[in-house]
Amino acid sequence: MDESRGNTQTLNATLESDHCVPPGTAPPLKDASQSCHEPILSTQDSDALNTESILQESMLPDDVRLAALERRVGELQAALEHRERQIEAMRRISDSLFVHSSIEALVRETLTLAIDVMEAEAGSLLLHDPVHDTLVFRYVVGAAAATLNGYAMPASQGIAGRVFKSGVPDLTEKASDRQEFNRTVDETTGYHTDSMMTVPVKRSEGAPIGVMQVLNATHSFDRGDLEVLEVLCGQAAAAIENAYLAQQARKAELVNVIGDISHDIKNMLTPIQTGVWTLGPLLDEMFEALDAIYQECPQTEPWRARVATAADLVRHDYEWILTSALDAADKVQARTKEIADAIKGESAPPVWELADLNETVQEIARALRLVAESSGIRLHLELDPQLPRAEFDRKQLYNALYNLVNNAIPETPEGGSVILRTKAPKSENDMVVVEVQDTGKGIPEHVRSRLFTDQAISTKPGGTGLGTRIVAGVVQRHHGTITVSSEADKGSTFTIRLPLRHPEI
Secondary structure, eight states: HHHHHHHHHHHHHHHHHHTOOTTTTTOOOOOOSOOOOOOOOOOHHHHHHHHHHHHHTTTTTTHHHHHHHHHHHHHHHHHHHHHHHHHHHHHHHHHHHHHHHHHHHHHHHHHHHHHTTTTEEEEEEEEEETTTTTTEEEEEEETHHHHTTTEEEEETTTTHHHHHHHHOOOEEEEEGGGGTOOOHHHHHHOOOOSSEEEEEEETTTTTTEEOOOOOOESSSOOOOHHHHHHHHHHHHHHHHHHHHHHHHHHHHHHHHHHHHHHHHHHHHHHHHHHHHHHHHHHHHHHHHHHHHHHHSOTOTTTHHHHHHHHHHHHHHHHHHHHHHHHHHHHHHHHHHHHHHHHHHHHHOOOOOOOEEEHHHHHHHHHHHHHHHHTTTOOEEEOOTTTTEEEOOHHHHHHHHHHHHHHHHHSOOOOOEEEEEEEESSSSSSEEEHHOOOHHHOOOHHHHHHHTTTTOOOOOSTTTHHHHHHHHHHHHTTOOOOEEEEEETTTTTEEEEEEESOOOOO
């Protein structure tokens, strides 16, 4: 027994030296601020190497002891295979940093690896939205992915919120037993969360940017799983930060380019405005000459009436064209000034005022009537005379509706029509409605699904896809909503709903 005790002490000393923990204690759960690259043994590993059990089993009959040893070997083999999968996952995610060019592909690869190595059902990365102080499901892999993408919840809510605020990782064996568990997500998606691991996602300087979660493992999550998830999460955080820095660099470069372009546009508009102003007096002289000819013609001349009719038509059309050209040039000048101000950090806040929405719609129709008619398209107004005055930023809403109508015209075939329609609210708490409807070819599903997002694309030659993003931004700032319905070869309808009163007033 003395020799056995000596062997036991030697084995225990070796184990304690290998794992750097006091005898009889499990490896501690690491704080999120510590490095997560030093491997630790899982609870399963510690159980498998429990020397007290081995010594007790050594006193059992041979066949029982042999069965126990075989069981131990199997447990050790399973633990080793699990650890190998964890190491392989870390190697693969390190390789992915050099393979994937997009942040989305890298994060999805990270989540897929986490689910695979931990034999889990689903995983997600939630990023913090500082404007609304929410955690948003930006990347979801597994069950309920389609429903959860884009879903937001308060940053102080649930286990995810606690981990985000505290920076301490969490291992939950039974989610329903936790009081802080946010059941709203499961109720929304119909998914049942049982076990869950949550770790914070941080920038290199330690600032939190979100959390990563892995749900419902086929086995019990252990400390080794948590360790690997921290490593994978660190890789994802590094990729996100690198993408953010690259984006900021691109933005800085774009700001310089946009500043130069807006300056050039402003300068190029000057001769256009000057030319339009010069045309005014010249046309006045021409009309005076036509009037003189008309007066000098004998009343019996058959073409005297035609001269009068032609003069009236020319006077009306050219005055309208000149006015529209000057108005458009002034608006472009104002927009270039906004760009210059924004580059200098002097962006003007929205100007909320009580105004007539019908007047704004009529102004857009006047500006684009000639564009529509030149393409053989009828621009038609259906304005509700009972429409009450509403609070909105005239300039912003004009730009949004202008974009929708300007997009509808080239999508409508000759002989078709574009309708601008307003509707009064049906009740006191209802919203005013503005619709832009066309009889065009419709919007393909792959284009429609990306409207109003950063991935919006244009079907027009030379189009940028920015128009609908601008519209979505304006509607959002007005606390309104925008929807689109479309049918192939029949046309599309964009519907904007706006509150009568702006909430901030």
